[in-house]
Amino acid sequence: MSVDVLNETDFAVDELELLDCARYVMDQMRVHAEADLCITLVDEAAMETLHVQWMDLPGPTDVMSFPMDELRPGIDGEEPTEGNLGDVVLCPTVAARQAREAGHAPIEEMLLLTTHGILHLLGYDHAEPDEEREMFELQRQLLLTFLATRNRPTS
Structure with a gap:
């Protein structure tokens, strides 16, 4: 499977960890081995623009998902559908605030949001x-x- 992680922020993120998590989740959910996924990390201004444009809600949010080919989890006995799973957009600064409030590391919050x-x-x-x-x-x-x-x- 093809997973790209694009960090468009100055926030230091373990991109390999996000990649590993995404591949793990996709594998566990039996997503086709040739499916594509893109994870993009954006700043709060970019996330707020997306949040207003697509959800008509003010302010930045932590994660947004944009499905492409409407793939579904694989089912026993059936071959999963090949295609583009879509895009997950994360806002690391929002995630870091949430992590502080929850008492865990920012990367753990971003792994949770990637899974979500x-x-x-x-x-x-x-x-x-x-x-x-x-x-x-x-x-x-x-x-x-x-x-x-x-x-x-x-960490």
């Missing part, structure tokens, strides 16, 4: 309580298993 964004690209949502429980439990499981299996410490 990919799940949105795969059709998961959290608008309704049942959807939220399903998505957030899956997000938690994916992130915890990724963190447990990786080789690098967070």
